[in-house]
Amino acid sequence: MKKSRFKNILIGFAFSPNLKANVFEAIRLAASLEGSLYFLHVGDRTSFKEKTFNEILNESPISPKKIHTLWELGNPVEVIIKQCVKNNINLLLLGALQRENMVKFYLGSIARKITRNSPCSVLLLIKPSIDYIAAQHMVVNAFKSPYTENTITAAFEFAKALEILKITLVEEISRSKVAETAEDDKGLRLVTQRKKEIQQEEHSRVKEIIGRIPDNFKINKTITSQSIFGARGYSIGHYAKIVRADLLVINAENKRSSFWARVFPKDLEHILSELPTNVLIIQPENK
Numbered sequence: 350m351k352k353s354r355f356k357n358i359l360i361g362f363a364f365s366p367n368l369k370a371n372v373f374e375a376i377r378l379a380a381s382l383e384g385s386l387y388f389l390h391v392g393d394r395t396s397f398k399e400k401t402f403n404e405i406l407n408e409s410p411i412s413p414k415k416i417h418t419l420w421e422l423g424n425p426v427e428v429i430i431k432q433c434v435k436n437n438i439n440l441l442l443l444g445a446l447q448r449e450n451m452v453k454f455y456l457g458s459i460a461r462k463i464t465r466n467s468p469c470s471v472l473l474l475i476k477p478s479i480d481y482i483a484a485q486h487m488v489v490n491a492f493k494s495p496y497t498e499n500t501i502t503a504a505f506e507f508a509k510a511l512e513i514l515k516i517t518l519v520e521e522i523s524r525s526k527v528a529e530t531a532e533d534d535k536g537l538r539l540v541t542q543r544k545k546e547i548q549q550e551e552h553s554r555v556k557e558i559i560g561r562i563p564d565n566f567k568i569n570k571t572i573t574s575q576s577i578f579g580a581r582g583y584s585i586g587h588y589a590k591i592v593r594a595d596l597l598v599i600n601a602e603n604k605r606s607s608f609w610a611r612v613f614p615k616d617l618e619h620i621l622s623e624l625p626t627n628v629l630i631i632q633p634e635n636k
């Protein structure tokens with residue numbers, strides 16, 4: 350079996366109130382994924398910062414292995430992306446912000462730019478914790494796309510490493526595939542029948558993908574699928590919030606022409622504007 354696709358992990362750290370929680374989360378994640386861990390600070394390197402950071406590392410219940418600490422100056426977005434490329438990073442960790450006086454999380458402008466331009470997969474953390482909190486439920490996008498099977502396989506690999514036992518595959522289906530309204534009972538029956546047919550087609554497609562997932566990724570997992578009619582991005586984000594999922598796994602955004610990007614909201618924008626939970630964005634392996 351090939352090595353983990355998440356073998357090199359990077360987290361940018363700032364000297365904020367969440368520093369200790371972010372460090373502990375990164376160390377736990379790297380230990381679970383058996384990967385090398387890179388800590389990157391964009392800013393001045395001072396003896397006080399080094400002392401503070403090293404003290405936190407020493408407090409970690411898990412002794413960090415394969416650790417690298419990078420200190421760089423420059424534009425945060427450019428530096429982080431450059432270091433991801435230079436160090437062959439497979440997974441980038443970024444923190445979200447909580448809206449003032451609201452239990453909602455979103456990405457700041459810097460993190461959003463990094464997410465959109467990241468050369469690797471990205472894990473967005475909304476509530477990093479000093480203490481270990483086990484993830485129980487993962488929701489994974491399963492809509493029809495050339496990249497979805499790779500995303501689902503990566504999600505199962507991630508779930509195995511973190512011992513996440515419940516996985517729900519969500520098929521987001523555009524309402525345009527069926528009539529929005531029915532004028533009479535006959536029309537309603539036709540709409541209902543069409544929805545059932547589409548759901549059956551989607552379930553069959555997803556079942557075939559699950560069948561190709563390595564068996565060792567599926568051991569002791571409760572695997573279900575769920576069809577949702579609605580706007581892509583918004584629907585799955587809302588679903589993940591309603592079922593209180595611990596992690597939402599989605600495809601990286603398909604690149605569009607600048608014209609269409611202005612006309613239609615991008616799928617990922619719904620997720621980034623109001624993060625429903627921790628979000629793992631999977632890049633295609635061959636990117």
